[in-house]
Amino acid sequence: MSHVPTLSPFARFVKSQAFAGLLLFASALLAFALANSPWRASYEALQHAHLSVSLAGHTLDLTLAHWVNDFFMAVFFLLVGLEIKRELLMGELNNPRRAALAVAAAVGGMLVPAALYALLNRGGPGAGGWGIPMATDVAFALGVLALLGSRIPTGLKIFLTALAIVDDLGAVLVIALFYTSELNLGALGLAGVVWLLALGAARLGVRRLGIYGILGLFLWYFIWRSGLHATIAGVLLALAVPLRRVTPLTQQFRLQESDSELLDAALRDAEDVLELAQSPLHRLEYLLHPYVTYAVLPLFAFMNAGVALTGAGLGRVTLGVVAGLVLGKPLGVLGASWLAVRFGLAHLPEGVNWPLMSGVGLLTGIGFTVSLFVTNLAFADAALLSEAKLGVLAGTLVSAVLGFVWLLRARPPEAPLAQD
Known part of the structure; x- marks a missing residue:
């Protein structure tokens, strides 16, 4: 009987995130088109329609936009929290040497855009939006990498994923500390x-x-x-969900928690006990992933990307967001990565050179989901909100195009010639 090879968890993750990027783009495009069409009033009425939920005499009444941004996005941040915890305890971020490059790149990619935005908006009414250009949307970024196919080394995809996870952790801290x-x-x-x-x-x-x-x-x-902000609940709950595996399969193979690679191989060959063998964290992560990918994020994009160009100014806020995403993110990511490698704290992933790193630096300017989310927290004024959203959409689009074109022309390092 022929054996059909199964995709690794990371390969499945990349494929689903790539599709999520396409869904996000389509949802955002639909919202943008409706906001600039004769149906704009209907679109805005849908955003502000109320939905009430009653339980034991208590009623919770929110607009549809608030249900999406406050409740459903908490599910998104729950998934983010699960991924952060898994990576910290048993993934790429568990090994300090492997994690150093992603952590350095993420920190640089958060500080430089925020500083650039703050410089351009110093003393202005939009000064509070400095957190908007700090985030990277991993679904969009991996979607662009997927379009480039096998020319992109796996090590570069893993690096981008780890960077985005650290980025998400930074975004959670910024939301909790500064937008409360x-x-x-x-x-x-x-x-x-x-x-x-x-x-x-x-x-x-x-x-x-x-x-x-x-x-x-x-x-x-x-x-x-x-x-x-209610989405913080998702991250807090993720920290409580157990990651430890205690199953008959573990006992059968007499594996320790440190033997994660061997255990994962055993799981792939034992599908009948997969559900029992997985930790609650893994089960919840796999359970949530399709709902977040196919429903929560596209719905969020649809509710938040509808920016009407009529009356939307191109002020300092828009300039700050675009500059932060298009210039600040790649400068911060590359600069911090170069310093980490230069001082021996980290090394480039296998098969990756600086031209490829430059392309990924450009892709980190794809902010979208979390950038739009922080925009809603930063501004109550409708004009500033429109300026910031326009900046997020423009900066994301420019970063995606620049990153794609750059990586299309970049070449991986040549393998050393074998000696006779």
């Missing part, structure tokens, strides 16, 4: 109690995802009431 309204300490205390319950359940070895789902709903509600 006044705190309701009572609600924050209740959120802390729920989070401790989730951590306690993980400590006791609870593996039923339903338990964490129920606790997550309460956590989201109390975080939402506390003044912190």
